[in-house]
Amino acid sequence: MKKKTTRPLTPPPPLDPRKALGNLSESLAAEFLTAQGLQIVAFNYSVRGGELDLVCLDGNTVVFVEVRSTRGSYLSGPEASVTPAKQRHVIHAATVFLAQGGLGNANLRFDVVALDHRTDPPALRWIKDAFRPDFSFHRPLRRRFSDS
Numbered sequence: 001m002k003k004k005t006t007r008p009l010t011p012p013p014p015l016d017p018r019k020a021l022g023n024l025s026e027s028l029a030a031e032f033l034t035a036q037g038l039q040i041v042a043f044n045y046s047v048r049g050g051e052l053d054l055v056c057l058d059g060n061t062v063v064f065v066e067v068r069s070t071r072g073s074y075l076s077g078p079e080a081s082v083t084p085a086k087q088r089h090v091i092h093a094a095t096v097f098l099a100q101g102g103l104g105n106a107n108l109r110f111d112v113v114a115l116d117h118r119t120d121p122p123a124l125r126w127i128k129d130a131f132r133p134d135f136s137f138h139r140p141l142r143r144r145f146s147d148s
Helices: 017-035 084-100
Strands: 039-047 050-058 061-070 107-116 123-131
Touching (some): 017 039, 039 084, 084 107
Antiparallel strands (some): 050 061, 107 123
């Protein structure tokens, strides 16, 4: 009969400080948005090529919320890090979310919640309709048919 070997219990590795700050910021943003009357539908919805921090309902509007935070001494706020490339990733994930949920004709809005952790409590800015989708990059596939 084989003897079972046991490994000593070790605590899990510490959470990456950036990830911990992001988790805290998303929780604070969710609490704030709920207090403003939005209903949280999804947290950290992830697909290949994009992620949605929060998905909310504001009446009959589906709101995709990008949460950004900073702790350092940057000249611009955390919302400045929502670059056009980041916007494309969020829009891609939102497109997949809508298709999977059968919400293709829903009213949409893309918001940013920016948290500045240099103050206690963190300063929070909610930017409604922070950016709009440009679906020009979602081009339909073109098929070439040969004449043979």
